[in-house]
Amino acid sequence: MTTISPLQKTRLHEGIVAQLQEKILSGEFRAGDKLPPERELAESLNVNRSTLREAFKKLEMLDLVEIRHGDGVYVKDYLDSGSLELLPALMRSGGNYDVAILKGLLDLRRLILPDVACQAALNRTDVDLAEMERVIGDSGLSLNDRDMLLYSAIGRASRNIPFVIILNFFNNSGLVAELLTLYFADPANVKRTTRFYGEIVGAIRERKPEKSKKIMFDLLSFAEERTIKIINEKLDKDGMQ
Amino acid sequence: MTTISPLQKTRLHEGIVAQLQEKILSGEFRAGDKLPPERELAESLNVNRSTLREAFKKLEMLDLVEIRHGDGVYVKDYLDSGSLELLPALMRSGGNYDVAILKGLLDLRRLILPDVACQAALNRTDVDLAEMERVIGDSGLSLNDRDMLLYSAIGRASRNIPFVIILNFFNNSGLVAELLTLYFADPANVKRTTRFYGEIVGAIRERKPEKSKKIMFDLLSFAEERTIKIINEKLDKDGMQ
DNA sequence: ATATTAAAATTGGTCGGACCACCCGACCAC
DNA sequence: GTGGTCGGGTGGTCCGACCAATTTTAATAT
Numbered sequence: 001m002t003t004i005s006p007l008q009k010t011r012l013h014e015g016i017v018a019q020l021q022e023k024i025l026s027g028e029f030r031a032g033d034k035l036p037p038e039r040e041l042a043e044s045l046n047v048n049r050s051t052l053r054e055a056f057k058k059l060e061m062l063d064l065v066e067i068r069h070g071d072g073v074y075v076k077d078y079l080d081s082g083s084l085e086l087l088p089a090l091m092r093s094g095g096n097y098d099v100a101i102l103k104g105l106l107d108l109r110r111l112i113l114p115d116v117a118c119q120a121a122l123n124r125t126d127v128d129l130a131e132m133e134r135v136i137g138d139s140g141l142s143l144n145d146r147d148m149l150l151y152s153a154i155g156r157a158s159r160n161i162p163f164v165i166i167l168n169f170f171n172n173s174g175l176v177a178e179l180l181t182l183y184f185a186d187p188a189n190v191k192r193t194t195r196f197y198g199e200i201v202g203a204i205r206e207r208k209p210e211k212s213k214k215i216m217f218d219l220l221s222f223a224e225e226r227t228i229k230i231i232n233e234k235l236d237k238d239g240m241q
Numbered sequence: 242m243t244t245i246s247p248l249q250k251t252r253l254h255e256g257i258v259a260q261l262q263e264k265i266l267s268g269e270f271r272a273g274d275k276l277p278p279e280r281e282l283a284e285s286l287n288v289n290r291s292t293l294r295e296a297f298k299k300l301e302m303l304d305l306v307e308i309r310h311g312d313g314v315y316v317k318d319y320l321d322s323g324s325l326e327l328l329p330a331l332m333r334s335g336g337n338y339d340v341a342i343l344k345g346l347l348d349l350r351r352l353i354l355p356d357v358a359c360q361a362a363l364n365r366t367d368v369d370l371a372e373m374e375r376v377i378g379d380s381g382l383s384l385n386d387r388d389m390l391l392y393s394a395i396g397r398a399s400r401n402i403p404f405v406i407i408l409n410f411f412n413n414s415g416l417v418a419e420l421l422t423l424y425f426a427d428p429a430n431v432k433r434t435t436r437f438y439g440e441i442v443g444a445i446r447e448r449k450p451e452k453s454k455k456i457m458f459d460l461l462s463f464a465e466e467r468t469i470k471i472i473n474e475k476l477d478k479d480g481m482q
Numbered sequence: 483a484t485a486t487t488a489a490a491a492t493t494g495g496t497c498g499g500a501c502c503a504c505c506c507g508a509c510c511a512c
Numbered sequence: 513g514t515g516g517t518c519g520g521g522t523g524g525t526c527c528g529a530c531c532a533a534t535t536t537t538a539a540t541a542t
Contacts, residue, residue: 011310011495013298037522048497050291053524054298057254061302061326063413069250069523070504079397081413082406084325085302090402104403111352156320161331162345165323166407172304172322250504252524278493289526294495310494311534 012047016055019045024064024075025089031077035065038073062086084166088173097231105175106227110220112163113151117200117216118209119158128157129205136197143184144177150197157204182230189226193219253288257296260286265305265316266330272318276306279314303327325407329414338472346416347468351461353404354392358441358457360399362450369398370446377438384425385418391438398445423471430467434460 023029035041042052056073059065063081066074078086091101120128135141135149148171155167170176183189196219203212264270276282279297283290297314300306304322307315319327332342361369376382376390389412396408411417424430437460444453 013495039522050294050498051496053291054295054495056523057295057298058302061299067523068505069252070506070521072505072522079402079405080393080409082409084403084406084410086406087403100400101402104401107356107401108353108403108407111356112349115348115352152321159341160345160348161320161342162325162328162349164320165325165327166349168321168323169325254524280493291527292525295524297494308494309534311492311532313493313534 013051013054013058016045016047016052017058020055020059021062021064021086021089025078025086025093029075031075031080033075035073035075084169085173088175091175097235099228099231099235102179102231103228105170106220106224108166109170110217110224112166113220114213114217116155116158116160116163116167117204117212119160119163120154121204121207121209121212123159124157124204124207128153129201132157132201132204136201143190144180146197147180147193148176150201154200154204179227179231182234183223183227186226186230189223192222254292254295254299257286257288257293258299261296261300262303262305262327262330266319266327266334270316272316272321274316276314276316325410326414329416332416338476340469340472340476343420343472344469346411347461347465349407350411351458351465353407354461355454355458357396357399357401357404357408358445358453359450360401360404361395362445362448362453364400365398365445365448369394370442373398373442373445377442384431385421387438388421388434389417391442395441395445420468420472423475424464424468427467427471430464433463 020029029035036044038049038052038056042049045052056065056067060067062083062085063076064078064086066076068074087101087105091098091105132150132153135146135153138146141149151167152164152171155164158164184193196215199215200212200219203215261270270276277285279290279293283293286293297306297308301308303324303326304317305319305327307317309315328342328346332339332346373391373394376387376394379387382390392408393405393412396405399405425434437456440456441453441460444456
């Protein structure tokens, strides 16, 4: 029995984006390389030039390529200019998790979220609070959804837009979703996290910034340790078979 | 006598992206709204449908719109799904700096960079170190360029790819560049920052993570305070005239 | 009347080809 | 050398057509 179908409806230009992105991230196309002309590349891919151009527009927005009118399309160094959106692809470059990147992401979470909680405690409105309480009380939500919605609500309550954007990147990229599923597979983790929900919302309700920060930091530290452990076990198992 | 021309070459579809993005961020188009059909909108903008579609591909990559085959193009809530690349536009929504977002960005910097310096001290190679020393010793660089290149070098030395990507977003978005120009207008700030360069590279050379973190944090706190002050003065002045 | 189903209309996705705008290198005039 | 000219290559835009997915409408069966 396998997991549910991916049900990806693949638009042609998206396939091209994925293909070219992979070639760039894997190093097959190096920074500074000049790609073949659009007309030529379109023919190679058996695709219309318009379609290829739509793909290029996405790659340009990801800062993976630079398009120079009258000259050509050049590969950029994604370490100099890449976007956060590249991380999911980078993390799976070898088929397995790239643990270094995963740890980097968890670092980021641990650095940012306590401050978000702190600012949320300072700036939250009653409406923000009601939304948090609704989310942690809604039994119709899956564990994953509840978790992500709560973080999203806390982010909004902080009124710090850069933080909100980064938080929602975590939520929407699918990276956290995968990790959460593994994490919540252990009932002990579910219990710990459920307790955390009450504590953090309570601290935000009482408008206690330092307490909120500490609660958030402690939970993240706990979850981070467990997650790294789970991933390492998974890698070991996959490595053996 | 004025400064040299900006030499902006504007591609048609980029103008469309800017226009639609502004309408979304300003709230003229609200989340959930359905945009006019491509054919209709293309005619309104006096532009070809292919060109409009290229613009849509960029807006889709920014997660500002969702394109549904056979249905239409819908506006998304950028607070739920937006990308970091939106911040520069958000910060200038009213023509002036949005100080709240600016502070959020500086928060982010102050949270992340000390950890980057810490990890750089742990993971740097001799090549990384040589690059840092080259940058701070290169008298051919402008103050702005030297600053950004040093941070970039420290970021790479940390070997933490998510951090590098966020750092380079700061550098490449143009936000930091503007602030730096204001910041470096005061010779006292130049002096303080130049001293910092020697200290931080020294600490990274000696592989002292906590020392590196503290040096970075102190400098950022100093620079942050000065920058906020400068911006507030600027806003006051602009407000009076 | 209501529910089901099939056709039509709407809309995004792809295509092929044409022409314009820009960059660059080769060549020429001074 | 210096500067201008020109031609070939490349991205930018345009046009009109058809394909594919979805929604809407109309016809039909119950």
